[in-house]
Amino acid sequence: MLDRKFILQNAQLVAENSAKRGVSVDVDAICRLEAERMDALKQAEELNRQANEVSKQIKSAKDNDERQELIAKGRSLREQKDAAGAAQDRLEAEILELQTILPNMTHPDVPEGGEHDANEIGRGKTPVPEMDFQPLDHLQLGEKHDLFDFEGGARVAGSGFYFLRNAAVRLDLALQQFAISHLAGKGFTPVSTPDLALTSVLQGTGFNPRGPETQIYSIENTELNLVATAEIPLGGMLSGQILASEELPLRFCGLSHCFRTEAGAAGRASKGLYRVHQFTKVEMFAFTLPDQSTAMHEEMRELECEIFDALEVPYRVIDTATGDLGGPAYRKYDLEAWMPGRGESGDWGEVTSTSNCTDYQARRLNVRSKSNTQKGTDFVHTLNGTAIATGRAMIAILENHQRADGTINVPQILRPWVGCDVLECE
RNA sequence: GGAGCGGUGGCUGAGUGGUCGAAAGCGCCGGUUUGCUAAAUCGGUGAACCGGGAAACUGGUUCCGCAGGUUCGAAUCCUGUCCGCUCCGCCA
Missing domain, CATH: 1.10.287.40 (Serine-tRNA synthetase, tRNA binding domain)
Structure with missing residues (x-):
């Protein structure tokens, strides 16, 4: 607001x-x-x-x-x-x-326009792989390695839900472990969050749980909603609080499930794990003083790059255009990973995004800061950024690390948690 | 889910329907004093909104979980609601 x-x-x-x-x-x-x-x-x-x-x-x-x-x-x-x-x-x-x-104001450098007007501002360390064979998409790879059960998911909860199986479960956990470990080492306090949040908290963070276009599942006859991202509970965590300026910035990495109805998404290019109703995510979140948020935004973008570099996934960094920012963001960077199985011959797909929401969320959530030397209070700035959304990260890993014989190389950094170096075929 | 108790300032915790923005303590800020620190002692110390002032500051309104009600007047009485704690039941 x-x-x-x-x-x-x-x-x-x-x-x-x-x-x-x-x-x-x-x-x-x-x-x-x-x-x-x-x-x-x-x-x-x-x-x-x-x-x-x-x-x-x-x-x-x-x-x-x-x-x-x-x-x-x-x-x-x-x-x-x-x-x-x-x-x-x-x-x-x-x-x-x-x-x-009213949406938040906009950083002057943000390009004007829609999805195709975004600026590419960088690339990851890992080059787009050159494959001398026809790459499989993650669904075909999943079939080969018995990693996903979408039919079973549909029987249980309808289309858009799934079971992870075998190595996919271990990969999923490995990604969470890696993200949490990496961020804990960078001053982020790990928290696991409630997966449900009050309507007032959703509104405070800029999500609207009502209306036909809502992305939010709500629990009937209550004020509770399934969260669409840990950004929601993390933002709400300190609502109504006055924080000591000297203790800012506060950095958290939140582990949560994310639930999205994907209303209106029918027909949009999406198959397999790319657009689903439930996934798991490690999210960075920060409360900062107003003059700290720009630096924090760069820090989060840098951390996202570190994480995907470590996963040996090729990506590009996007400075999102005005029409694609969403309400709360003042500026938003996306990481788009290369996904060889996407589209005709591979395509970029969004895997993370980090937003500087300035005081837009803090005002509605009523999170302020105060120092002894200062009179009155200021609204803090809030920022959020995906560390890892495990589903989409998994797509990028499986598809980029596949080999001609159908085996899949496990990124070095994940091996201790996955328990092997290569996923062999069944 | 049942029963009971409770939600008051940064924290702990008093508070008879008018003199209560609210005792006291802690914390914090500032002064004094002791060679420094500690201790002692004195003073100050909430937020939002509207207005005046260059500013220090100052006038007004609101805020005792939240929403209603009673009353000329509510932290105090009544109703609802949310949250917390204790006990019981159930349970990973």
Whole structure:
């Protein structure tokens, strides 16, 4: 959520920014309603002040007549105050509804446009493999090695769910172990998170659990929802807290399951593990002071690169364009791994993304910082970044590390956890 | 799931319907003193919003889990709700 004063003082900028990001909001209406709300608020406060004054006089009333007169006066003032207050509440709700639709402001370097306008800003250390044989996709490899059971998953939970089997389970765990170990060594506190979160926490992090386009599974008759990423519980973890500035930045790596309905995704290129309703992810999350977030964003991007370099997976780094940022992000980098089995002859597929959400989430979640030397509080900045989404990472590993004979090389770094160097054929 | 108890400031914890933004302690900040540190002692110390001021600061409104209700007036009384703790039951 953007700051209301900022919106009022920069209405033109905010409107332009929203348009650029493909969100249409009537910013003028916000300004108009806010002016009305202020009037109502001031009126209510003034009436309340008068009522308080009258209340104080009652104790020292000379006689019963004067007392009764004051009581009547006080009652009338409170009634008027309540009316003004109700008007204020109505306007506030109306404004808030519009205000929450507004996306975050945008880093000046972010390219304008949609998916194809993103800037490629780097490549990983591992070159795209040159294969002198027809590479298999991860589903074919999975069949060869008995790694996935999509039919069984569908029988249990419907299309889009799956069982991992055999080495896939070990790979899945190995990826989690590796990511957690790597990040724990870089000052990130490992946490495993609740897989369910309250609706208010989802909204605070910028997810909307309602409406036909929602990506979120909700539990009927409760305020609980299955999380779509650990970003949600991690952001909510410190909601309402005032953090000591000296202790920032706080770095966490959260392990969670992720659940997504993928509403509206039908027909989008997706097969196998690429777009599923449930997967496991290790997520980086940070709370920083405002002037620390840019550096933290670069740090997270760098860590994502380290992780995929260590996995010996070729990738490119993308500076996501305005239309593709999502609401909370000020800037977003994606890592797209090369997937030899994707499309006709291999293609890039998103495996991680890291966003600097500045104070957009913190404002709604009400996470602030304070130092002894400073008066008042500031909203912190929040950042998130995928360390590893195990499903997509697994696609990239299997497809890039396959060999002509169908065996699959296990990346060096994962071997201690997988327990072997090569996945042999059945 | 059943029963009971409780949610108050950064923390612990008092609080008779008006004098309570709230005792006390701790913590924190500043001063004094002791050669330094520690100790002692004195003072200060919450947040949001609206307004005045260049600023230090200052006037007002709100906030005692949350939402309602009673009342001229609620931390205090009533209702609902959420959360926590203890006991019982069940259970990985």
